[in-house]
Amino acid sequence: MDFPTRHLNQPLPYDPSYEIEEEDEAKTIAGLQEAMHSVAETVHKDSGHAPRGVHAKSHGLLRGQLRVLDRIPPDYAQGLFATAGEYPVVMRLSTTPGDLLDDKVSTPRGVAIKIIGVPGERLADGGGDTTQDFIMVNGPVFQSPTAKQFLNSARLLAATTDKAPALKKAFSAALQGAEKAIEAVGGESAALKGLGGHPETHILGETFFTQVPVLFGRYMAKLSLVPVSPELLALKDQPVDLDNKPNGLRGAVVDFMTGHAAEWELRVQLCNDLATMPIEDPTVEWTSPWVAVARISAAPQAGWTHGLSVLVDDGMQFSPWHCIAAHRPLGSIMRVRRAVYAASARFRAERNGTPIAEPANLDHWREH
Numbered sequence: 001m002d003f004p005t006r007h008l009n010q011p012l013p014y015d016p017s018y019e020i021e022e023e024d025e026a027k028t029i030a031g032l033q034e035a036m037h038s039v040a041e042t043v044h045k046d047s048g049h050a051p052r053g054v055h056a057k058s059h060g061l062l063r064g065q066l067r068v069l070d071r072i073p074p075d076y077a078q079g080l081f082a083t084a085g086e087y088p089v090v091m092r093l094s095t096t097p098g099d100l101l102d103d104k105v106s107t108p109r110g111v112a113i114k115i116i117g118v119p120g121e122r123l124a125d126g127g128g129d130t131t132q133d134f135i136m137v138n139g140p141v142f143q144s145p146t147a148k149q150f151l152n153s154a155r156l157l158a159a160t161t162d163k164a165p166a167l168k169k170a171f172s173a174a175l176q177g178a179e180k181a182i183e184a185v186g187g188e189s190a191a192l193k194g195l196g197g198h199p200e201t202h203i204l205g206e207t208f209f210t211q212v213p214v215l216f217g218r219y220m221a222k223l224s225l226v227p228v229s230p231e232l233l234a235l236k237d238q239p240v241d242l243d244n245k246p247n248g249l250r251g252a253v254v255d256f257m258t259g260h261a262a263e264w265e266l267r268v269q270l271c272n273d274l275a276t277m278p279i280e281d282p283t284v285e286w287t288s289p290w291v292a293v294a295r296i297s298a299a300p301q302a303g304w305t306h307g308l309s310v311l312v313d314d315g316m317q318f319s320p321w322h323c324i325a326a327h328r329p330l331g332s333i334m335r336v337r338r339a340v341y342a343a344s345a346r347f348r349a350e351r352n353g354t355p356i357a358e359p360a361n362l363d364h365w366r367e368h
Contacts (some may be wrong), residue, residue: 011270013018022332035154039098050351060093060253061308064298079219102246106198112318133322136208142282147332205235229263249288257303266294307368314354317345333361
């Protein structure tokens, strides 16, 4: 297609023609649901508990406050960020596998952010909700360029769930060694990290990215969560001892959050050129500037407890489709995920006997 040309750094207004349905997208959705169900069913049979199909293991469960900044540049003052305000948030820190592995199997890290009490027009399937979720991983790009290739990865994940955990630890250690060698000469391999070669570093020192685009008012954007408080900045690339500590990342979060406050900056980059910043290929890193639109602060707190796990891991669903219309997800990867998120929530609610609902407030948080 012919891409519209814009003045340098001038954001490109969204047009529905920029989203192109992938061939056999409905079949891809069905296949992805089947693969994710297989992962969750396997873990449920092994453990007696139904987790998420991916990002099953939480390492931190935090309560915080999001503050929309004053004097945001007009192009970035969109949707939730159109006016200054404050909102309670829940943050769930996790790693990518769908089975509950020892943290020595070191994989990419994620954070799911649920913002509560957000006004604005909702999508048809979110009537009555007041939440806005952003789902992020600690890398700027997604690993699959198309929904079909994403399905292939999901099927591989399903086929290896609960298989040879000791071998996975050994394989992860080998991959970490290879990644360390690449980084020693100034490189980095997202593929190695994705397979289990992520360095054993503190999860709170990570910068996170949505990887895939969302609507941003009249524009298209990707978002990032960046540590800004000095204590968090000090955790960047800080090693964590995971030897004989299957939940060592969780322990590191608890140790930090019980004694420190934390603050992150939420930043946005807008699409200004579809040729170099495509909507339908999330493996391409966007090059437009990042602009801060909000801060998230978290006071010292427990960081993770079993009660919080029941409240958040079992009782909440995080989905980019929990959103106001102004921040609707874009692209084939996000479209095929929509039904999968909903099916995963239904499976967990049925197997665990715990209702899943969107919170209107966090009044019960301290009880846990």
